[in-house]
Amino acid sequence: MPSDAPAPAAKPFGSVFGKYMASAVFDGEAWSNPAMVSTKELVLHPGTHALHYGSSCFEGLKAHRQPDGTVRTFRASRHADRMHSSAQRLMLPPPPPHLFETMVNETVANNAAVTPEPPGSLYLRPTLLGTEQNIGAAARPSRTALFYVLASPVGQYFSGGPLRLAIETKLPRTTPQFGMVKTGANYAMALGVLHEAKQRFGADQVLFAPSGYVEETGAANFLVLAGDTIVTPPLSEGYLHGVTRDTILSVATTLGFSVDERPLGVPELLELASSPDTEVVLSGTAAIVAPVGTLIHEGTEHVVGGAEHGSRTAKIRAHVTDLQQGIVARPEGW
Numbered sequence: 001m002p003s004d005a006p007a008p009a010a011k012p013f014g015s016v017f018g019k020y021m022a023s024a025v026f027d028g029e030a031w032s033n034p035a036m037v038s039t040k041e042l043v044l045h046p047g048t049h050a051l052h053y054g055s056s057c058f059e060g061l062k063a064h065r066q067p068d069g070t071v072r073t074f075r076a077s078r079h080a081d082r083m084h085s086s087a088q089r090l091m092l093p094p095p096p097p098h099l100f101e102t103m104v105n106e107t108v109a110n111n112a113a114v115t116p117e118p119p120g121s122l123y124l125r126p127t128l129l130g131t132e133q134n135i136g137a138a139a140r141p142s143r144t145a146l147f148y149v150l151a152s153p154v155g156q157y158f159s160g161g162p163l164r165l166a167i168e169t170k171l172p173r174t175t176p177q178f179g180m181v182k183t184g185a186n187y188a189m190a191l192g193v194l195h196e197a198k199q200r201f202g203a204d205q206v207l208f209a210p211s212g213y214v215e216e217t218g219a220a221n222f223l224v225l226a227g228d229t230i231v232t233p234p235l236s237e238g239y240l241h242g243v244t245r246d247t248i249l250s251v252a253t254t255l256g257f258s259v260d261e262r263p264l265g266v267p268e269l270l271e272l273a274s275s276p277d278t279e280v281v282l283s284g285t286a287a288i289v290a291p292v293g294t295l296i297h298e299g300t301e302h303v304v305g306g307a308e309h310g311s312r313t314a315k316i317r318a319h320v321t322d323l324q325q326g327i328v329a330r331p332e333g334w
Ligand SMILES: Cc1ncc(COP(=O)(O)O)c(C=O)c1O
Pocket: 060, 216, 217, 218, 219, 220, 221, 240, 241, 242, 243, 244, 245, 283, 284, 285, 286
C-alpha cells in the first residue's frame, strides 16, 4: 500500500504528529491493557510526580516503509530493553518489553497511512511518566505511571553539512549514575553548555570528554573512522548505549571495517582527526550518521581529515538504511 502521507520534510523533525498513540497506565499493581487514543493534550494533575521530581524517561526509534509497502520497526526490542533499564534506574515501573513492543506495533499500524516513503520514516517516541499526585513524594518513587507511544512522520534528517563540535573536558553531560538513562534532565543539563559553545565558537554540538576522555555529544554517540578502523569509546555507565552505534559496530566487518573500542583521549583524537584518511561521525536514530567537519578544542579549530571525503560515512549510512528499509536482509531479531 503506497503512503498517502504529505511530505513532512518541510517541517522541522519531530514537529508533525500521527493522529493515534497507544497508551497504558500502571495503577500501582499492574499495567492496564493498552488503548489506542487520539494524539492530543494530556490531562495531568498539577501535582504529578514527573512534573516536579523528574520521574520520566523516553525512547526514540523508527519504523520504515518496506519494499512490499508494509511499515516495520527497526530493532524495537533493543529499545524496549533500554527503556526497561532507564525505568529501573528512575525507580519507575518498567513497561514489560512485550507491552512496549505491542504498543509500538499498534501505534505503527494505526499511523501507517501517514508514514512517508523512504528516506522518510515514522519516528516513535515511547514515553513513561510517574503520575502519582503528591508533591510531598520527593524522596520516594511514583507508585503510578503513564506509558504512551507518540508517533511523528519525519523526512530525512539533514544536518546542513559537516558539524562543528566543541570539545568540553571539564563539565560532564550528566551524572555518572544517569549516563545510560534516557531521561529529560540529562538533556536539560547539556543545554547551557551547548548554548555557550554556540555563542563562543559557533558550535553545532558539544562533545563531552570529562577527564580528557571522549564520551558522547548531547544527543548522539561518537565514532572515528580511522582508515578502515572504527575507533569508539567502550560502553560504560557514563553514556547512552546507542542502538545505532551498536548497529554500526555489528555490521562493521561486513563493510570491511575493524572495530577498536577503547578509551580515546582528546590529544589522540586530535591527532587521528588530522590524518587525511580519517572521518569523524556522530551516530543516532534521527540522523543515522552525521559527519563532523571541525573539532574545536580550547578555542582552536581542528579540521577533520582531508577536505572532500566522506565515502566511508556514506557507505555506513547506505548499509544501515538498506537494513532499515528491507533492501538487505536483517540479522535475526532486528
Ligand atoms: C545522549 C544520546 N546519546 C546517544 C544517542 C544515540 O542513540 P540511538 O542510536 O539509540 O538513537 C542518543 C539518541 O537517542 C542520545 O540522546
